Amino acid sequence: MGGFRAPLLPLLLVTPALAIVALLFIYPLGYSVATAFQDKGGAWTLANFATAWSFYARDVGFTAIIIVLSTAIIGVVGIAIGGYLVLGTTPWAVAALAWIYRWPLFVPFIIAAQCMRTFLAKNGLMNNSLIAAGLMPPDAAQGFLDWRGIVITFVWKQAPFATLMISGAMASLDRGTIDAARNLGASRLRILLEIIVPQIRPTLMVALILSSVTMMSVLSVPLMLSGQTPTMMTVQMAYRINQHGDYGVANALGLMSYVMTAAVAWIYLRESLREKRA
Amino acid sequence: MSAVASQWRWLPRALALGVLAYVVFGPLANLLIWSFAEAWYWPNKLPSQWGFRFWEYVFRPTGRVMEALWNSIWIALLTVGVSLAVAVPAGYALARGQLPWRAVIMLAFLLPQAFPSLPVYINIARIFYEFGLNGTVTGVVLVHASHGLVFSVWIATAAFSAIDQELEQAARNLGASALRTFMTVTLPLATPGLIAASIFVFLESLDEFTGSFFVGAPEVKTLPLEMFTASMGGNYQISSITALILLVPSIAFMLVVERFLRGDVLAKVGA
Numbered sequence: 001m002g003g004f005r006a007p008l009l010p011l012l013l014v015t016p017a018l019a020i021v022a023l024l025f026i027y028p029l030g031y032s033v034a035t036a037f038q039d040k041g042g043a044w045t046l047a048n049f050a051t052a053w054s055f056y057a058r059d060v061g062f063t064a065i066i067i068v069l070s071t072a073i074i075g076v077v078g079i080a081i082g083g084y085l086v087l088g089t090t091p092w093a094v095a096a097l098a099w100i101y102r103w104p105l106f107v108p109f110i111i112a113a114q115c116m117r118t119f120l121a122k123n124g125l126m127n128n129s130l131i132a133a134g135l136m137p138p139d140a141a142q143g144f145l146d147w148r149g150i151v152i153t154f155v156w157k158q159a160p161f162a163t164l165m166i167s168g169a170m171a172s173l174d175r176g177t178i179d180a181a182r183n184l185g186a187s188r189l190r191i192l193l194e195i196i197v198p199q200i201r202p203t204l205m206v207a208l209i210l211s212s213v214t215m216m217s218v219l220s221v222p223l224m225l226s227g228q229t230p231t232m233m234t235v236q237m238a239y240r241i242n243q244h245g246d247y248g249v250a251n252a253l254g255l256m257s258y259v260m261t262a263a264v265a266w267i268y269l270r271e272s273l274r275e276k277r278a
Numbered sequence: 279m280s281a282v283a284s285q286w287r288w289l290p291r292a293l294a295l296g297v298l299a300y301v302v303f304g305p306l307a308n309l310l311i312w313s314f315a316e317a318w319y320w321p322n323k324l325p326s327q328w329g330f331r332f333w334e335y336v337f338r339p340t341g342r343v344m345e346a347l348w349n350s351i352w353i354a355l356l357t358v359g360v361s362l363a364v365a366v367p368a369g370y371a372l373a374r375g376q377l378p379w380r381a382v383i384m385l386a387f388l389l390p391q392a393f394p395s396l397p398v399y400i401n402i403a404r405i406f407y408e409f410g411l412n413g414t415v416t417g418v419v420l421v422h423a424s425h426g427l428v429f430s431v432w433i434a435t436a437a438f439s440a441i442d443q444e445l446e447q448a449a450r451n452l453g454a455s456a457l458r459t460f461m462t463v464t465l466p467l468a469t470p471g472l473i474a475a476s477i478f479v480f481l482e483s484l485d486e487f488t489g490s491f492f493v494g495a496p497e498v499k500t501l502p503l504e505m506f507t508a509s510m511g512g513n514y515q516i517s518s519i520t521a522l523i524l525l526v527p528s529i530a531f532m533l534v535v536e537r538f539l540r541g542d543v544l545a546k547v548g549a
Contacts, residue, residue, distance in 0.1 A: 010375025013367035014383060017431055020364060024424035025390045028401040035401070093291045100295065103302050106528040108485030110502050111521045114509050115305035118312055118518075125308040128323040156305065210391070217394040219488045220502075224509060234396045234488075241400055241492075254397025261394060 033258075036251035048252035055236075055249075060256055062230035063216070066147060067260075070154040071212045077159040078207065082167035082200075083192040087178075105160040112157040113224040120144035120152065120225075149225040150232070154215050162207040169203035170196055201275075205268050213261050233257055309525075312518035332515035336523075343520055346504040353415060353500060354483040357422040361430040361479045362472065364423075369434025370464070374443075384435070387428045395425065396488055403492040413497030421493050422483040429478040437471025438464065474538035477531055485524060 039045045053060075081101050088094040104112065119125050122143035130136040144152065173196065181191050197204070222232040233253050240250035312318070313332065315325035336343045377383060390398070402421060403412055411417035441464060449459040487502040495503055501524055509517035 007376060007378070010371035010377050013371035013375070014377065017364040017368035017427060018383065018386060020420075020424050020427060021386050021389060024402060024420055025398060028398050028405060029393065031405065032397050032401040090288075090291060093295060096295050097298070100299050100302055102532060103306070103529070106481060106532045107306075107525065108487070108502070108528065110485070110487045110506060111309075111524055111528075112305070114505065114517055114521045115309050117509065118514055119305040119308040123320040125311065126304060129304070132323050156301070213392060213394060217396050217488065219396055219491065220506065224506070234394075237396055237400065238491075247400070247404065250400055251397060254394070254400070257394040257397065261392075265392070 032251045032254050035247050036255045039248060048248040052249045052252040052256070056233065056253060058230040059233055059236050060253075062147070063233045063257075064260060066150055066154070066232060067212050067215055070151050070158070070215055071208050073151070073155045074159045074162045074211055075204065075208050077155065078162040078166040078204070079192070079197060081159075081163045082170045083188075083196065085167045086170045086173075086196065087188045087192060101163055102160045104157050105164065107157060109153075109157055109218045110220040110224075112153050113221045116149055116153045116156070117145070117224050120149050146226050146228055150222055153221050153225055154218075158211045158215060162211050165203055165207040166200060169200040173199055202272065205271065209264055209268055212264055216257055216261060306525075309518045309521055312514050313522055315515060332519055336516060336519045342499070343501070343504055343516070343523075346499045346501045346520075347523060349415075349499055350484055350501040353418055353422065353498075354480045356415070356419045357426065357483040358476045358479050360419060360423040361426055362434075362476060365427065365430035365434045365475065366465075366472070368431050369436075370438050370460070372431070372435040373438035384432070387431045390425050391428050396492075399489045399492045402489075406493060412493060413495075415494075415498055418490055418494040418498050418500070419483075421489040422486050423479075425486070425489065426479040426482040429482065430475045433471055433475035433478065434468070437468040437475070440471070441467045470538050474535070477535075477538065481528060481531055484527060 036048055037044055037046070039047060081097060085094055085098055088097070107115075120143065121127075122141055122145075124143075126144075127136070127141040131138050131141065177195055178191055181195055182188075186194075217234065218232075219234040219238055222235050223238075233256070237250045237253050240246045240253070311325065314328050314330070316329040316331050317327040318325035335341065338344065371377060372380060372384065399421065406412040406417045411420070445467070446459050446463055449463045450456070454462070485502060486500075487506065490498065490500045490503055491506075494500060501520060505517050505520040505524070508520060
């Protein structure tokens with residue numbers, strides 16, 4: 001067919017889909033930003049941010065640390081597994097690794113949280129099995145249902161996604177340079193870090209940014225893994241709404257989480273622009 | 279010595295893979311054990327009493343979990359319907375038409391995934407409240423459809439892009455109308471990709487928690503909401519069985535995804 005004759009028809013065909021994004025995402029997003037700067041009567045104010053900061057500054061910091069830490073571990077795991085899948089020389093080990101790592105890929109966060117809630121508890125299966133196997137003395141058992149549980153759950157669930165993207169990018173690289181470096185006697189670790197990772201950097205960044213935004217939106221994991229404070233911003237936003245009907249402060253916290261995401265995206269854009277110029 | 283060393287060379291790899299398997303499967307096995315545990319108290323390392331009592335409880339036809347399961351499946355099917363209804367025309371136009379600002383339009387569908395979604399859901403709930411959509415199946419379906427739109431539109435676009443246009447041209451030359459060509463040539467060829475998109479959207483809806491929590495609860499009971507309530511109430515058997523029900527389609531899809539999402543389509547996703 002070679003495209004439509006009238007440019008109007010394709011626009012009409014895209015309109016319903018775009019309308020959903022506009023009405024169910026862009027409009028509420030704008031609404032949330034506006035509400036963050038309004039008091040209950042609708043007058044413009046910065047009071048919501050003052051309240052949000054004085055109550056929840058520690059939660060904002062806690063969220064940032066959890067996200068950065070989880071994202072860093074996800075990156076390391078993704079590069080390590082992807083690297084072994086590309087450079088491994090033992091076929092059975094490569095096949096087994098490829099089969100094992102992806103199981104949590106489509107496991108929803110809320111189910112990952114339920115698994116970990118009982119697995120990581122002080123008397124959970126993890127400690128029980130380590131003690132039974134003689135790898136840990138019984139009195140060393142401790143629960144991980146705090147910030148560590150949140151990080152473990154995030155990495156467990158999100159690392160397979162990042163690994164899938166990273167190993168896909170690694171597999172499509174030109175084997176020539178890798179084989180040449182190997183023939184020259186370079187170690188596999190050096191090939192991974194100095195030849196492969198720099199080439200798949202854009203994919204790595206996209207995988208990590210998508211992962212960090214996803215983790216930033218999760219309510220179930222911090223709710224189910226840690227009842228302590230400080231906690232993640234999502235929990236405090238839900239609390240503000242459900243207990244106080246306080247949309248101003250909840251949206252001020254929401255705006256802060258947009259800014260944190262935007263900062264990550266800005267770093268990425270700056271990096272990719274610099275690479276294009278170079 | 280070297281003979282002995284090479285004999286044991288497989289050991290470190292096997293150990294490392296064993297540790298990874300423990301990390302990956304341990305939490306899942308834990309779910310399975312809990313679902314059959316009729317009594318599991320400290321200091322027992324494993325349940326002291328096993329059985330199907332809680333499975334019977336969950337699968338009672340009139341039980342809360344069954345009601346939530348049917349709700350969830352119904353909502354997920356409606357979400358797939360809404361997504362396909364808008365994604366098929368949009369995907370076809372994005373693949374074939376000369377659209378101005380095509381890259382911007384493609385990116386627009388990624389937006390709901392590129393921002394933290396929880397504050398957006400809070401405000402959707404508030405807006406829906408004024409239109410009487412809060413606590414309705416329609417409201418939940420709309421929220422799920424908007425979040426899954428990036429999968430449905432991008433994969434549909436890729437599926438249409440991967441089709442050889444000469445086949446369509448041949449049908450047109452034989453006298454078929456544009457609509458007939460689309461229905462008898464283009465659409466059937468795009469079907470595997472559209473199935474993949476539908477499965478993505480179905481799973482995304484089936485497993486969705488945060489949006490349903492703000493827009494649907496407590497009137498609309500979905501399976502993830504029911505699981506959350508059971509877990510927070512300390513009913514680990516009920517929540518584990520509910521989680522297992524939700525896991526089956528997720529794991530099944532993980533195992534077959536590559537069959538539907540062929541390489542030639544996958545290479546065009548997002549392009």
